[in-house]
Amino acid sequence: MKLKVYVYRLSQPSRAILIFCKVNGIDFEEIKIELMKRQQFSPEFKEVNAMGQVPAIVDGKFKLFESHAILIYLACAFPGVADHWYPNDLFKRAKIHSVLDWHHSNLRFGATKFVQNTILGTALGIPMNPQAAAEAEKLLSASLQKIESFWLKGNGRFLLGSNQPSIADLSLVCEIMQLEVLDEKDRIRILGPHKKVQQWIEDTKLITRPHFDEVHKFLFKIKEHLHKQQSAGASSDTKPTVNGIDFEEIKIELLKRQQFSPEFKEVNAMGKVPAIVDGKFKLFESHAILIYLACAFPGVADHWYPNDLFKRAKIHSVLDWHHSNLRFGAAKFVLNTKLGTALGIPLNPQAAAEAEKLLSASLQKIESFWLKGNGRFLLGSNQPSIADLSLVCEIMQLEVLDEKDRIRILGPHKKVQQWIEDTKLATRPHFDEVHKILFKIKEHLHKQQSAGASSDTKPTLQSKM
Ligand SMILES: N[C@@H](CCC(=O)N[C@@H](CS)C(=O)NCC(=O)O)C(=O)O
Secondary structure (H helix, E strand, O other): OOEEEEEOOOOHHHHHHHHHHHHOOOOEEEEEOOHHHOHHHOHHHHHHOOOOOOOEEEEOOEEEEOHHHHHHHHHHHOOOOOHHHOOOOHHHHHHHHHHHHHHHHHHHHHHHHHHHHHHHHHHHOOOOOHHHHHHHHHHHHHHHHHHHHHHOOOOOOOHHHOOOOOHHHHHHHHHHHHHHHOOHHHHHHHHOOOHHHHHHHHHHHHHOOOHHHHHHHHHHHHHHHHHHHHHHHHHHOOOOOOOOOOOOOOOOOHHHOHHHOHHHHHHOOOOOOOEEEEOOEEEEOHHHHHHHHHHHOOOOOHHHOOOOHHHHHHHHHHHHHHHHHHHHHHHHHHHHHHHHHHHOOOOOHHHHHHHHHHHHHHHHHHHHHHOOOOOOOHHHOOOOOHHHHHHHHHHHHHHHOOHHHHHHHHOOOHHHHHHHHHHHHHOOOHHHHHHHHHHHHHHHHHHHHHOOOOOOOOOOOOOOO
């Protein structure tokens, strides 16, 4: 049976294992564990590594975690591995163990903590601690200094004066590579003074090419993503988007019937928004899009679309229910009371009455069933999922109604009202920003109404809806 290697390429020790296997021609299967989606806590992965961390391996019946232990095992178990990676010589081995043990509480500790408390924290939504960053930088710089003056002393190009790399070189260089995601000024300040370290990184890259570069590609992709996110935040003076997905918004003006243009029909033959194009991949239907985005973009926090099979199934259940209940009732009621006039569609009071029944029953079901339990969000959760976002955005449509209608319909559902507020709060400032147009339209409709516009008025909305 092929060796199974469980990794995430944003993880430094994972990259060391992958490069080692590739350089030494070890036949293995790479199994990706997406840490951002918390797959390390899935019951299947917990069977592999009860600690819930990558890297880990399964070789036949043998399971192992901890990257240094894995590197040593691979070097011993696979006959094709050259001796310099983990020399047979007892003294050389002992020195390699010494570097590896030192690494845990020095270079690794400093580098991980610094990256987490500067650039990565923002992206992961973890509050940053400048004091922790300052302490981490001290340890990181002291560790680089120790590598420069102690582990790299002598004439060899690699650690311990060797002319060929060992597993220790691979482990430590992969750790330092994490600094690539930092702001340039931080990276230069930290790495700049250590010329020997810089040369050693280049030598390790060179000797493990092309695998080193290939395995690090993902890190550079994330770096690009983080920096784009940061500069978008700086230029718009707002926080990064909730999930930091880099995208271009293309407005399709429904009131100008742009959804039926040949160009848009190429994107969505159904002539409806929303739709997305991701490379060559086209997709319509908002729920399908939300699921796709949560799966395709690594920065999306797990709670939006949890990896847990049962939680996912429940989210699908809410989303499917939504189509023919809340959405059907709300859209029909708004169309047959307020929006129809503006769109030049005759209002149908009977349809409005039927829609109100379905809408109220749906809100009642949300109140008593989907929001039962102690969580602030649907399905008893304490963090929102794509289902919360979809349903709350639907209910927001009721904002355009006459106040008396809105109060009659929403008033009895206190839990629903609180849940709307919680969802707004969890997605601020984006929720308010994206809903601005809805409030503008509401104002416009109400002005139009008080100016005495009758039901046979031609459509006058200059909307961007
Ligand atoms: N000492 C371990 C460290 C492993 C580790 O920290 N893994 C991180 C990724 S770099 C992880 O899986 N984190 C996920 C978590 O702790 O939830 C090793 O060298 O393998």
